[in-house]
Structure formats: C-alpha cells, structure tokens
Amino acid sequence: MELTPQVTVAGLKFDLTIILGTIIAAAIVFGLIYFATRKVSMVPRGLQVGLEMLIDMIRGITGMTYDHKRAEKYLAFSFTLFLFVLVANQLGVILMITGEVHDPIPWLGITEETLKEHNGAAHVALLKSPTADLGFAFTMAISVALFANFIGIKNGLGSWLKPFVNPLHWIEEVSKPATHAMRLWANIFAGEVLITILMTKFPLYVTFVPVAVWIAFSLFVGMIQAYIFTVLANVYIGQKYAGGH
Amino acid sequence: MSILAASIMIGLAALGAAIGNSNLFAKYIEGIARQPEARGTLFGQTMILFGLIEALPIIGVAFGILLLFKVIGV
Structure with missing residues (x-):
C-alpha cells in the first residue's frame, strides 16, 4: 500500500x-454532460443517445422508490450521484x-522515519480513486443520512420520532x-x-493475465457499486x- | 498473528460469499429456465443483489488488507 501526500492544516490532515481526484471526477462529469447536451435534438444522436439511456435507467431507480411526482424531483440528484460515484x-x-520518493518532503507528510520504514524509496500515490478512502465514502453516506432525516422531520416530527421507541431503530x-x-469504500x-x-x-510476465482480469472485474464492480x-x-x-414503515 | 487473523477473515468471508452467491445464481438460472423471456429484468435484479451480497465479504477483505499492511495493528 502506497503513501499519499498529506498537508496538515490546524491539526487536520488533508489528503x-x-x-485532486474529487476535482477531476467532478470536472469529467461536468464536461461529459456539457458536451453531450450542446446540440440537443428531438432525434438523439451520438452522446445524447447514451445519456438518454442513462437517464432512463436512473428513472427506473427513482420510479420504484417514490411516487411519480417525487420521482421526477429526485431524478437530478440520483443522476448526479450515480455519475459522480x-x-x-x-x-x-x-x-x-x-x-517514487527518495528524499523526505516534510510539508507533504513524508518524513525520514516513513522513508526508513520503506527502505529509502517510498511509493507515493499522486492520483487514485477518492472513493477508495474511508473518510470520503463516510462523508457521502452521512450526507445522505442527514438529508433523509431532514426530510423525515420536515414530513412531520411526530411520525419521525415514533419509530425511535423501538431500540432496534436506533441501531x-x-x-x-x-x-x-463501507460497501462502497471496501x-x-x-x-x-x-x-x-x-x-x-x-x-x-507473471501477472499480465491476472491484472487484466482483475482490472476488468474492477471496472464491473465499480459500475455495480455506483448503481x-x-x-x-x-x-x-x-x-x-x-x-418509518 | 495479524497475518493469521487476516487469512481467517478473508477465508471465512469468501466462504460466506460463495454460499450466498451460489444460492442467488442457482435461483437466477432456475428463473430463466422457467420463464426465458424474463431474462433481462432478472439479470438486472440479480446483479444488484450480487453487489449487495459481495459487499460484506469485501469489507472483510478490506480490513484483512489493512491488518496485513499493519495500518490497523494488533
């Protein structure tokens, strides 16, 4: 497992x-949608076909969760979430x-001791999946949970509080x-x-075939997990x- | 010690996932055999459930890897 460059600001570590990965992912999503919808026509062509198929797929998710009016309301949220993840x-x-780093860079969190642990040549990741970090996945999941509870309170404090009588609901x-x-992160x-x-x-020459197979499987798993x-x-x-039912 | 712990974690996780997946895909094939035209919808549903089943074992594997690389220690 490789190190990551970390900056410490006021006691908090920033990876x-x-x-960088979050910014790049957001930029790719923005660019893709922007260029796919430059020339929207009634008879879809090119990227627009794929995009409409994707939106229909997301409409399937929201359609089975909410009634018709709310499904349209949550379509944009679900579409953005799916594409970003x-x-x-x-x-x-x-x-x-x-x-590969051979000299210590203290302000990036690579000190003499970490270099010694890795025999003088530490592998440092410059770009990797932001979702491979537990903190990032938890941020997104907790945001969703907070939003869900906000919706619950807005829908009526009594009906939101009522299931909390059951201790299993707390768990x-x-x-x-x-x-x-953890599902996404792991x-x-x-x-x-x-x-x-x-x-x-x-x-x-030993790992060429296993790596190719595992990369294909990783692409598949990434798609399934985003869905x-x-x-x-x-x-x-x-x-x-x-x-609460 | 942590190598042993990681091996047991990953092994047991694989065992559970194998049982779950075998049940799921056996029923999927049974479903296709009974009603071949339902293949499309069944495939989508099966893949979602496959992802849900795979999640817990892969969490075990991820913590096993963290143990192996001594990120979390015993």
Missing part, C-alpha cells in the same frame, strides 16, 4: 490525492498514478450509513490494493417519506 470509482482503475439508524459507506479499496500488489511485487450506492441512497430517503 491531496482525494482533493461511477467516475470516481473508475478513476483509480484507469488513471492510477504512482511516483438501524447508525448501521445504515455505516454499511452504506469494494474500491480492495480492488485498487490488489492491482497495486500484483503490479509491484511480481514481474510483468447500488444510488439505489440505497434513494431507498433510505424514500423510507422517511413512508413514515
């Missing part, structure tokens, strides 16, 4: 690869960049965002680490509309 997941598989409210985050993290181990610890993340976010928000 630069995550910030999808691009962020594939970023580390396709565009993983790692460098559920904590475990929902926890599993939501899949992407395990995929990336295995690719790194296979590529760095063994010669290329599941969106489905679960919608289900968790939809549960609060139903009044």
Whole structure:
C-alpha cells in the first residue's frame, strides 16, 4: 500500500490525492454532460443517445422508490450521484498514478522515519480513486443520512420520532450509513490494493493475465457499486417519506 | 498473528460469499429456465443483489488488507 501526500492544516490532515481526484471526477462529469447536451435534438444522436439511456435507467431507480411526482424531483440528484460515484470509482482503475520518493518532503507528510520504514524509496500515490478512502465514502453516506432525516422531520416530527421507541431503530439508524459507506469504500479499496500488489511485487510476465482480469472485474464492480450506492441512497430517503414503515 | 487473523477473515468471508452467491445464481438460472423471456429484468435484479451480497465479504477483505499492511495493528 502506497503513501499519499498529506498537508496538515490546524491539526487536520488533508489528503491531496482525494482533493485532486474529487476535482477531476467532478470536472469529467461536468464536461461529459456539457458536451453531450450542446446540440440537443428531438432525434438523439451520438452522446445524447447514451445519456438518454442513462437517464432512463436512473428513472427506473427513482420510479420504484417514490411516487411519480417525487420521482421526477429526485431524478437530478440520483443522476448526479450515480455519475459522480461511477467516475470516481473508475478513476483509480484507469488513471492510477504512482511516483517514487527518495528524499523526505516534510510539508507533504513524508518524513525520514516513513522513508526508513520503506527502505529509502517510498511509493507515493499522486492520483487514485477518492472513493477508495474511508473518510470520503463516510462523508457521502452521512450526507445522505442527514438529508433523509431532514426530510423525515420536515414530513412531520411526530411520525419521525415514533419509530425511535423501538431500540432496534436506533441501531438501524447508525448501521445504515455505516454499511452504506463501507460497501462502497471496501469494494474500491480492495480492488485498487490488489492491482497495486500484483503490479509491484511480481514481474510483468507473471501477472499480465491476472491484472487484466482483475482490472476488468474492477471496472464491473465499480459500475455495480455506483448503481447500488444510488439505489440505497434513494431507498433510505424514500423510507422517511413512508413514515418509518 | 495479524497475518493469521487476516487469512481467517478473508477465508471465512469468501466462504460466506460463495454460499450466498451460489444460492442467488442457482435461483437466477432456475428463473430463466422457467420463464426465458424474463431474462433481462432478472439479470438486472440479480446483479444488484450480487453487489449487495459481495459487499460484506469485501469489507472483510478490506480490513484483512489493512491488518496485513499493519495500518490497523494488533
């Protein structure tokens, strides 16, 4: 597992690869949608066909969670969430960049001691999936959970409070965002680490086939997990509309 | 010690995932055999459930990797 450049500001550690990965993923999503919708026509052509198929797929998710009016309201949210998580997941598989550091860089968190632990040449990741970080996945999952509870309170404080009589509901409210985050993080993290181990610890002629197979599987898993993340976010928000049933 | 712990974690996670996936895909194939025209919808549903089943074992694998690289220590 490689190191990451970290900047410490007022006691808080900021991982630069995550910030860079988030910006790049957001830029890719923005650019893709911007250029796909430059010339919108009634008879779709080129990128517009793919985009409309994608929107229909997301409409399937929201359609099975809410009634018709709310489904249209949450379409943009779900579409953005799906596309962002999808691009962020594939970023580390396709565009993983790692460098080797021989000299200590104290302001990036690479000190003499960390170099000594890695025998003088530390592998430092410059770009990897932001979703392969536990903090990032938890941020997104907790945002969804907070929003769901906000919707619940807005829908009526009484009906939001009522299920809390059951102690199992307390456990559920904590475990929902926890599993939501870890599901995404663990899949992407395990995929990336295995690719790194296979590529760095063994010669290329041994690992060429396993790496190719695992990269294909990682792309598939990234897609499935982006879809599941969106489905679960919608289900968790939809549960609060139903009044805790 | 942590190598042993990581091995047991990953092994047991793989065992559970194998049982879950075998049940899921057996029923999927049974469903296609009974109603071949439902293949499209069944495939989508199966893949979502596959992702849900895979999640917990892969969480075990991820924590096993963290143990192996001594990020979290015993």
